[in-house]
Amino acid sequence: MRESLDFRMSESERAAALRDVGSLIRGVPDFPSPGILFRDITPVLRDPGAMAAALRLHLDAVADLAGSIDRIVGVESRGFLFGMPIAHALGVGFVPARKPGKLPAATVTQSYALEYGEGTLHMHADAIDAGDRVLLVDDLLATGGTASAAARLVQRLGGEVVASLFLIELPFLKGRERLAPLRVEALLPF
Numbered sequence: 001m002r003e004s005l006d007f008r009m010s011e012s013e014r015a016a017a018l019r020d021v022g023s024l025i026r027g028v029p030d031f032p033s034p035g036i037l038f039r040d041i042t043p044v045l046r047d048p049g050a051m052a053a054a055l056r057l058h059l060d061a062v063a064d065l066a067g068s069i070d071r072i073v074g075v076e077s078r079g080f081l082f083g084m085p086i087a088h089a090l091g092v093g094f095v096p097a098r099k100p101g102k103l104p105a106a107t108v109t110q111s112y113a114l115e116y117g118e119g120t121l122h123m124h125a126d127a128i129d130a131g132d133r134v135l136l137v138d139d140l141l142a143t144g145g146t147a148s149a150a151a152r153l154v155q156r157l158g159g160e161v162v163a164s165l166f167l168i169e170l171p172f173l174k175g176r177e178r179l180a181p182l183r184v185e186a187l188l189p190f
C-alpha cells in the first residue's frame with residue numbers, strides 16, 4: 001500500500017488534463033440501441049498522453065485515500081482498463097467483478113439493470129477479506145445499477161466500499177443518487 005500526497009494536481013494541471021481527456025471521448029448515437037448516445041473511451045485508450053492524464057486525474061480525485069485502501073474492485077470490462085493501473089499506482093491488489101461464466105472458482109452473484117439492459121456480476125467468494133476497505137472503479141456512471149451491484153458483492157463478502165470512482169458521469173440518469181450515501185468521484189459529466 002502506497003501512502004502519498006504526490007497524486008494531487010494543481011488546478012491548472014487538472015483543467016488541462018480534463019480538457020485533453022474530455023476532448024477524446026466520442027459520442028456515438030444509437031449504440032447499442034436506438035436513442036442511446038454511447039460515450040466511447042477507445043480514443044482515450046489509444047492515446048498514451050491522454051491515458052497518462054486520465055490516470056493522474058483518477059489518482060488526484062482519491063489522493064486522500066492513498067494508504068487507507070486495501071483493494072480496488074473493477075467492473076468488467078471497461079472498469080478493468082482504469083482499475084488495474086490505479087491499483088498498481090496505489091500499491092494495492094485488484095479484484096475483478098465479472099460477467100457470468102468467466103470466473104473459475106466459487107463466486108457470489110448479483111443481478112442489476114443498466115441504461116440499455118440487464119446484467120449479472122460475479123466476484124470470487126475469496127476475493128475480499130472481511131474488513132477490506134475497497135475503492136470501486138468503473139469507466140462510467142449511468143443509472144448506478146452496475147456499481148451498486150458491485151458494491152453489494154463487496155459488502156456480502158464483509159468488505160467496506162469507501163468510495164467509487166468513474167471517468168464519466170451521465171448526471172441525467174441519477175446514478176449518484178442511487179449510490180448514496182456512498183462517496184462518488186466522477187471526473188467528467190456528460
Ligand SMILES: O=P(O)(O)OC[C@H]1O[C@H](OP(=O)(O)OP(=O)(O)O)[C@H](O)[C@@H]1O
Binds near residue numbers: 115
Ligand atoms: O450505471 P449503469 O447504468 O449500470 O451503467 C454503467 C455501466 O455500463 C457500462 O458497461 P457495460 O455493461 O456496457 O459493459 P462493458 O464495460 O463490458 O462494455 C459501463 O462500463 C458501466 O459498467
Ligand SMILES: Nc1ncnc2[nH]cnc12
Binds near residue numbers: 037040115140170
Ligand atoms: N451512454 C453510455 N455510454 C457508454 N457506456 C454506457 N453505460 C451505460 N450507459 C452508457
